[in-house]
Amino acid sequence: MIRIQARTEPSSMMKIASPLLAIVLTLIFGGILFSAIGKSPTQALHVLLIAPLADSYNIGEMFVKMGPLLLCAVGLSLCYRANMWNIGAEGQLLAGALGGSAMALYFVDSESAFALPITLLAGIASGMIWAAIPTFLKLKFNSNLILTTIMFNYIALYLLIWAVHGPLRDPQGFGFPESAMFSDATLLPTLFDSSRIHLGIVFAILSGVIGWFILSKTHLGFQIQVFGADEPAARYAGFSSKKLSWLVMLFAGALAGLAGVSETTGPIGQLVPNVSPGYGYSAIIVAYLGRLHPIGAILAAIFMAVLYMGGDLAQIEMGIPVAVVSMFQGVLLFFLLACDFFINNRLAFSNHATN
Numbered sequence: 001m002i003r004i005q006a007r008t009e010p011s012s013m014m015k016i017a018s019p020l021l022a023i024v025l026t027l028i029f030g031g032i033l034f035s036a037i038g039k040s041p042t043q044a045l046h047v048l049l050i051a052p053l054a055d056s057y058n059i060g061e062m063f064v065k066m067g068p069l070l071l072c073a074v075g076l077s078l079c080y081r082a083n084m085w086n087i088g089a090e091g092q093l094l095a096g097a098l099g100g101s102a103m104a105l106y107f108v109d110s111e112s113a114f115a116l117p118i119t120l121l122a123g124i125a126s127g128m129i130w131a132a133i134p135t136f137l138k139l140k141f142n143s144n145l146i147l148t149t150i151m152f153n154y155i156a157l158y159l160l161i162w163a164v165h166g167p168l169r170d171p172q173g174f175g176f177p178e179s180a181m182f183s184d185a186t187l188l189p190t191l192f193d194s195s196r197i198h199l200g201i202v203f204a205i206l207s208g209v210i211g212w213f214i215l216s217k218t219h220l221g222f223q224i225q226v227f228g229a230d231e232p233a234a235r236y237a238g239f240s241s242k243k244l245s246w247l248v249m250l251f252a253g254a255l256a257g258l259a260g261v262s263e264t265t266g267p268i269g270q271l272v273p274n275v276s277p278g279y280g281y282s283a284i285i286v287a288y289l290g291r292l293h294p295i296g297a298i299l300a301a302i303f304m305a306v307l308y309m310g311g312d313l314a315q316i317e318m319g320i321p322v323a324v325v326s327m328f329q330g331v332l333l334f335f336l337l338a339c340d341f342f343i344n345n346r347l348a349f350s351n352h353a354t355n
Contacts, residue, residue, distance in 0.1 A: 005348040014343045019289050019300070022336040029331050039318055047317055048328075052309035060195030064267055066305035068093065068259035068276070070204040072283030073290065073297040074211040075252025080292050081215065081228045082248045088134060088149030089256045090280025091156035092127040096257025098160045099126025101179055101264045101271035104186040105168060115185040120261055127257015128250050130156060135249040139242055153280070161273050168271055179271040188266045200262035204301075207255055211294030224248065256280060277308070278326075285333045288340075304329070 030048070031041035052058050072089040079086040100123025107115035134148035161177070163169075170180040188198040215221035227234040227244050235241065259279065264271050286304050290296030311325030 001349075003348050004345050006345050007343070010343050014339075015291070018339040018343060019291065019336060022289070022332060022339050023303070025335040025339075026328065026332040029335075030328055033324065033327070034320075037320070037324070039320060044314060044318060044320065047314050048310035048325075049306060051313050051317075052306045057195060058309060060192070060197045062302070062305045062309050063197045063201050065279075065308045066301045067198075067200040067204040067266075068263055068279040069283050069286050069304050070297060070301035071200075071207055071255045071259035071262070072252075072280050073286035073301055074204075074207045074294045075248075075255035076283055076287040077290065077292045077294055077297055078211060078215070078224060078248045079252050080287060082224045082244050083228045083231065084135075084245055084248055085146045086131070086134075086149050086249060086252055087146050087284065088131065088152050088280070089252065089283050090276060090278065091149065091153035092130045092253045092256035093260040093263075093276055093280045094153075094156040094160050095130035096123035096127035096260030097264045097271060097275045098156070098163055098260075099123055099129075099257070100261025101182075102163075102168060104182045104265060105179060105271075107186050108180055108183050110183060111185050113185075115183070116188070116265070119186045119265060120258065123261020123264075124254045124257045127255070127260065128253040130257070131249045131253025132246075135246060139245060160271070160275070164271055164273055170270075177273055181270050182265060186265055187269060188262060196267050198262070198266040200259075200266050203258060203262060205298065207258075208294040208298045211297075215294065220244075220247070282308075282329060285329055285336075288333065288336055 103122035289300035
């Protein structure tokens with residue numbers, strides 16, 4: 001019979017190689033999938049992974065998509081390190097976009113130098129509030145954090161849709177569900193004249209560095225890692241589980257809220273229903289692909305941003321449905337989790353039958 005047996009000493013080399021192996025397996029699966037739908041595997045993979053880096057404009061667009069992915073992933077990495085299973089980055093991003101946009105519209109006729117900082121702070125605060133509610137429910141009533149954060153994703157989405165159809169809709173917008181365009185005072189400056197890369201990418205990279213510093217260089221980071229690895233030992237050492245839970249969840253909410261408001265004040269310039277194509281959900285894959293390490297998340301966010309860019313190109317150039325690209329991301333997470341499972345466990349074969 002076959003049984004699962006935990007490895008006494010998981011391979012540290014395989015822990016590092018696991019994301020690369022998962023990517024290779026995903027590419028093999030992708031080739032089979034593209035063949036099954038009648039597309040050339042080599043052409044499809046080229047369009048998906050190589051074409052997005054073919055020129056400077058596409059590279060710039062890749063960085064635009066990388067920003068919100070990285071901001072959400074860094075926060076999620078700290079949550080998962082502390083065993084706080086926050087699946088609500090998408091909702092926290094949308095809350096940040098909504099709160100920040102409401103503030104930006106308040107400054108729509110202003111040229112104040114404080115307009116942009118206040119708008120960004122409103123987005124950050126909105127993301128933190130949206131993360132605080134399920135955290136309170138978890139700590140006060142022991143509710144399931146996975147379920148509550150997922151449900152709050154949908155609540156945030158429909159609140160945003162209500163807002164752009166109602167109080168935040170542009171009265172001069174011919175009935176379209178979108179806000180008025182923001183003033184220049186509340187728009188993030190672009191870094192280069194020839195691209196849409198904006199200050200949000202700087203925020204994202206700084207978040208990765210700050211996350212690394214917290215985990216690697218502070219006592220708080222040590223507490224987070226101990227709490228995630230062995231909760232009873234952390235409690236015995238006197239670490240406060242409530243304090244750590246609040247800190248990592250509010251940090252994740254702040255970064256996701258910043259991602260949301262950076263989208264509306266950056267490349268979009270207004271609030272629209274489709275602020276996010278699912279950045280908060282994809283950030284879960286980015287966090288795991290980066291081994292729940294903020295610096296690793298930077299590399300993983302680049303790869304996932306390339307997939308987003310390649311997915312758009314694949315639809316345009318080859319007529320590949322967007323669902324196939326979404327499946328590609330899901331399969332990547334599946335192979336990553338499978339590789340991690342076999343790093344920590346192995347299949348044991350026994351010749352003795354049991355009665």
